[in-house]
């Protein structure tokens with residue numbers, strides 16, 4: 308007898324039976340690490356590792372995630388993990404991939420597909436590791452790079468990076484009498500990666516965990532370079548309360564500050580649809596002490612910039628075609 312049909316409550320009561328099918332219960336980034344309360348970055352890494360599974364080698368640039376996860380003699384990593392210098396996560400990740408390929412060719416390791424995944428913060432990726440990342444993507448390595456963007460050099464004390472938003476107060480761009488916070492607009496690294504013509508680029512946030520994990524799985528399956536730009540809240544650096552970590556990612560998406568999309572073979576697709584009427588950016592900014600000094604005019608300037616950037620993205624989403632589609636149209 309189909310009790311679910313007869314009694315919908317049955318479905319809720321049997322949730323435990325269904326939930327494990329959604330997400331792997333195994334943990335490859337385990338508890339006991341020393342991340343701050345409400346850290347979006349450590350949550351995102353936990354989800355990423357679940358989606359990657361055990362056949363993974365992770366290369367980690369210096370930053371918060373290395374510091375909190377590997378205090379001697381302990382480790383939070385249940386997959387092979389290499390800590391490397393601040394600028395060269397992508398370079399070492401591409402070396403791991405080349406090494407695995409060589410060992411497999413010589414028959415020295417089993418013929419299973421082990422994925423090389425390089426990770427870094429926004430400082431380690433968008434600034435100091437940028438050259439290594441660009442080179443790795445250009446050379447076409449079969450690897451995934453994930454940037455965990457908490458919008459400043461958090462590990463060393465909230466210094467601004469090229470991921471820091473316009474007018475956010477940081478320790479090296481403090482809002483005060485001289486300047487009202489960071490003086491330049493945030494670099495759009497996802498778009499720069501699209502310009503590398505790699506097969507897969509996506510933006511994501513742990514506020515939409517299934518979307519993020521699906522993207523990690525998709526990127527893992529790509530036979531070539533893939534890049535995910537993961538937006539992660541940092542209560543310590545953003546001067547926000549720890550329980551707002553998930554809410555911040557949602558507000559960023561719903562206001563258009565951080566749209567969640569993917570670019571597959573050149574074709575853009577919004578994967579988490581923002582509401583028809585986007586929230587004002589002020590709703591996203593107001594819970595964060597790094598923006599507390601902003602005047603209404605400054606908030607308006609940010610709103611206008613977000614509106615323009617969002618429209619630019621929508622034009623790409625509504626009009627782009629994949630390279631395969633264009634080739635087919637050209638009869639090639």
Ligand SMILES: Cc1ncc(C[n+]2csc(CCOP(=O)(O)OP(=O)(O)O)c2C)c(N)n1
Pocket residue numbers: 348369370371372392393394427428429430431432457459460461462463468
């Ligand atoms: C060449 C070099 N410069 C500076 C540092 C000091 N340093 C270590 S971690 C870090 C900040 C990391 O910031 P980010 O990459 O944004 O990651 P987060 O800590 O925010 O996760 C800095 C400046 C270093 N280790 N090596």
